[in-house]
Amino acid sequence: MHIVFYVRSDNQGGYHLTQQIDEHASGTGLTTGATYIGSQNETTSWYARPPFPQIYTQTYSLVLASSGAAPNFLFLADVHTTVTPAGVPTASVDHFRQRCAG
Numbered sequence: 001m002h003i004v005f006y007v008r009s010d011n012q013g014g015y016h017l018t019q020q021i022d023e024h025a026s027g028t029g030l031t032t033g034a035t036y037i038g039s040q041n042e043t044t045s046w047y048a049r050p051p052f053p054q055i056y057t058q059t060y061s062l063v064l065a066s067s068g069a070a071p072n073f074l075f076l077a078d079v080h081t082t083v084t085p086a087g088v089p090t091a092s093v094d095h096f097r098q099r100c101a102g
Helices: none
Strands: 002-009 015-028 035-048 054-066 073-083 089-100
Touching (some): 015 073, 015 089
Antiparallel strands (some): 002 015, 054 073
């Protein structure tokens, strides 16, 4: 997962943020041997205002498509972005989960 931030300050003490996430994944099922591949690019924008720090949380999902008869796989990750008073964003990715997507 690759995360890029674009930040623009305004005259009200806040920050306009655009977060771009680029994901590419592939894998092989341990028990089935099925191969999976997925790719996604997602852009999200929001506004952070005082008081700081501000925290923005979003869940991203990626469908890993099966190349055969096996069902697709869904990968989910929560991304928490904290914006400091100086407008510096930091992201942490946690709470990964996955499930069969049918």
